[in-house]
Amino acid sequence: MARSRPDREDTHAKALAGARPLRHPDGYGLHMPIDERERVFVPIPKDPAANLRWRERILLRAEDDEEYRETLRALCSRRTPESFLFWLNAFGWTFVQKQVGRDGVETAVIGDLTEHPFISWPCQDEAAAELISAIQEGKSVAIDKSRDMGATWLIVAVFQWHWQFFRGVNFLEISATEDLVDSAGERKDPDTLFAKHDFMIAKQPRWLLPPMERSYLKIGRLDADSTIIGKATTGKKGRGGRKTAALIDEAAFIRELRQLWVTLEATTSCRIANSTVSGPDFFSKIVRSGRVRVISLPWWDHPLKGRGRYAYTDDQTGEVKISSPWRDAKVARAVDPREVAQEIDRDHNAAGLVVFDPRVIERQKAMHGRPPLYTGRLEYTGGIGMDLAIEQARELKTPLKVEWADEDLDSGLDWLRLWCELHEDREGAWRPHQMRTYAIGIDIGHGVGSSNSTMSVVEVETGEKVAEAASAVYSPDEWARLCAMVGYWFGGARRCAFLIWENNGPGGQMWRVLRKLRYPWFYRRIDEEKITRHVTLEPGWHSNPASKSLLLRDLAAGMKRDEFRNPSVRALDEAAQFIVYDTGSVGIGEREDDSTGARDAHGDITIADALAFYGASQCHRCSPPEREAPQGSPAERLRRWKDAKKAK
Incomplete structure (x- = not known):
């Protein structure tokens, strides 16, 4: 990719101004509400080793201290983002499949190391707060993300936190096929949505869990009317009952997304479309509509992938972009530019098999659009x-x-x-x-x-x-x-x-x-x-x-x-949406x-x-008519003279 790297990063400071911090500051913590008036500061260790030691101390003390367990339940069960983040960082778990070295090279994580405490990043804290607000206010959300930003895990965790601590909440989780939502039989696919719930539930201390029942495509509470239901996109999606919120996972890759999005409006006031991009499709329309709250999770806010991030100007398009050693390595190995556009850069026009080159569209707009x-x-x-x-x-x-x-x-x-x-x-x-x-x-x-x-x-x-x-x-x-x-x-x-x-x-x-x-x-x-x-x-x-x-x-x-x-800018925008x-x-x-x-x-x-x-x-x-002589030319004057003569 042709580009010029700036001599000083401050020349592109404006491009980086919107990037979130990669790490929390030292001494980070949450101001937790004790009641409507009082808050207490709770330190949250973000270093993985320190976080595990903190969790161990919490669990050891809670084993024999019922009053402490009640305090922990109270800290987890306020309807605030702070309560969710405390629960997530103290009791949440996730799978980690890759790690990124300082040189930007990815390596696989295998064995027991794949099980990792869910220690949220600054961008995830912000996204979680927006998700919780959308659920509680009944607003729809689109999550426009790069690959491997933990968005699906975060949404699953937000749903589970509501289910675990609050009564009368009912969630719907949808993916393209049923086997992406849940696994039938004894062998569980760890990539399904419900496998994430199962893993996180298994890691919870028993005293923090409600009495529950688990069946295929359903997680329910025995002591409250709170459920998490799974469905595929086939059939009558989401019809039949009101839901607190509905997740559409990898929405851009669902053929029936438009119909599904409209259908779910009768089911829930909070539709969550979560996806990497796949070209100028209906997910792209949702993101660009201006009518839906958009949560952006770009790769450069990832604590490891964003290390050493810098801004540069693309020599071909003149566009200011962000890169890092990790992205440089991915671009160098990419077979197809669309891979970078889709999985990394969240480029809605260049991702997928588009008919019209986005660079040509932009050039036509710049040179001819008016x-x-x-x-x-x-x-x-x-x-x-x-x-x-x-x-x-x-x-x-x-x-x-x-x-x-x-x-x-x-x-x-x-x-x-x-x-x-x-x-x-x-x-x-x-x-x-x-x-x-x-x-x-x-x-x-x-x-x-x-x-x-x-x-x-x-x-x-x-x-x-x-x-x-x-x-x-x-x-x-x-x-x-x-x-x-x-x-x-x-x-x-x-x-x-x-x-x-x-x-x-x-x-x-x-x-x-x-x-x-x-x-x-x-x-x-x-x-x-x-x-x-x-x-x-x-x-x-x-x-x-x-x-x-x-x-x-x-x-x-x-x-x-x-x-x-x-x-015509209108026509050029339309052309950019054509895909194969x-x-x-x-x-x-x-x-x-x-x-x-x-x-x-x-x-x-x-x-x-x-x-x-x-x-x-x-x-x-195709048989063109006789060419008209130019006005005022000898041929035109002769024709008019002949016409006048015929008229006599």
């Missing part, structure tokens, strides 16, 4: 029916009577956005430059609020995207008429724009409308399998998994070479678009962009 010059809509102002006027526009030399109407951005009426100047044509109408050639890519949705219909307009001569349209309120046939109107309004050297549309599904209506309106210039399927690449008579572009993947990859390559320049599924097909990682009213968007603007880019390279092969 607000539209005009936002609004087109209005037909002719004196006859619009369909008849569009039919006649093929033969008439005067443009279709269409006027531009300004509308506020994101008003719901601004279905057309322009990044080109408007010029007054010879008829006095304001239109885009009429000595250019335009290709319009079209993706037609079902309309009526369910999915977007879109257009993308590319200037063929330059590869510049000059307009974008999106709306979810028009039916397929209405959108087809708008496309014809937009095509004539853009006009250009051929008097109309070249139209290319996806003819699957609702797109089938497009050809029926265009044929009725006698629109002259449109895409006919090209047989890409033949050497001759013969142009057939079949109208429209046909989509299947292979052709869609090729279309989008061609657009990605064109953006990388700057052959397609996209000023396990089946090899491509699609958008999450499926909701709030800006246009569509309830089920599917990357429609990006599809229109890809079609426009492809159409710009093929329009000359």
Whole structure:
């Protein structure tokens, strides 16, 4: 990875300012509440050897001292983060599978050394306090984490602490499959969620545990209505009863996450999505939504992995990043950059198999991204029916009577956005430059609020995207008429724009409308399998998994070479969400678009962009109309003289 390491760390102090301390200060302790008014300071040893000796002294004294046991129970059972942290650091246990040396090299931990007292880190203290607050206030949480930050163990511990010390709490723990939640039979898988509970319960002193029952996918208390229930994501997840909180573990890797997230809202007011990243999917949408509390657990807050951390500027992207000897070693050994993006850096765009290179997306934003010059809509102002006027526009030399109407951005009426100047044509109408050639890519949705219909307009001569349209309120046939109107309004050297549309599904209506309106210039399927690449008579572009993947990859390559320049930040953000599924097909990682009213968007603007880019390279092969002579040229004056002579 190309980068420049700074000579002095203070040059990137701002990047490190948000990092948490790696260790607790000497003499660390908790101010524990004794009652509503009084608190007592309890030292908490953080050195592993000192912590074990402290635990041993506590247990030895508690063996014969009932009053001391009651004091310990009281310290553990206040509904405060301090009580949880005292219990966790005094009685909690975890498994440790790896250790990190000062040189940043990881080595495996084996044997009895894997059983380790749960001594919380500063970042875990903060995360635990936020989790407890979310549970008690009924707020949903997303935990955006690097790998091996102990997040799952921490959530399991928070659930168990509530179950162990409080009545009337009921928790739900969900993972992708049932065997990731609990193990059936005598042999227990230590990686399951319930195995973590079993291990931690086994390490508790008997006098600190309530009477309990343990069955498959359930841990219950015999003296109180408090339970921990496990489920897989199959079936009716979480339905049937109210829960205090629900954990969705490794949420980014659950295919049904969106449905599960919505379903759980009826079950609990506290949904906890815990995961490393896996590309621009629905987990990424939760994290970025701004509507859910996000707890970040980045690798650089790990006490061992973060040793020697420093900030640097990536030479390729100009982005300020954080690294350490541990991360340097991981990057050097990584086979695929996505491994670093997913497991370490929490990069939601670069993790997973994305179609569009995130660096290209960011470069396009930096170089070409800008607000539209005009936002609004087109209005037909002719004196006859619009369909008849569009039919006649093929033969008439005067443009279709269409006027531009300004509308506020994101008003719901601004279905057309322009990044080109408007010029007054010879008829006095304001239109885009009429000595250019335009290709319009079209993706037609079902309309009526369910999915977007879109257009993308590319200037063929330059590869510049000059307009974008999106709306979810028009039916397929209405959108087809708008496309014809937009095509004539853009006009250009051929008097109309070249139209290319996806003819699957609702797109089938497009050809029926265009044929009725006698629109002259449109895409006919090209047989890409033949050497001759013969142009057939079949109208429209046909989509299947292979052709869609090729279309989008061609657009990605064109953006990388700057052959397609996209000023629409909205479209670039959408393109960044396209991923490669396990089946090899491509699609958008999450499926909701709030800006246009569509309830089920599917990357429609990006599809229109890809079609426009492809159409710009093929329009000359699809029977283009006669080229219009430049206004004021000898050829144009001769044509007008001939037209006038014919009129006599």
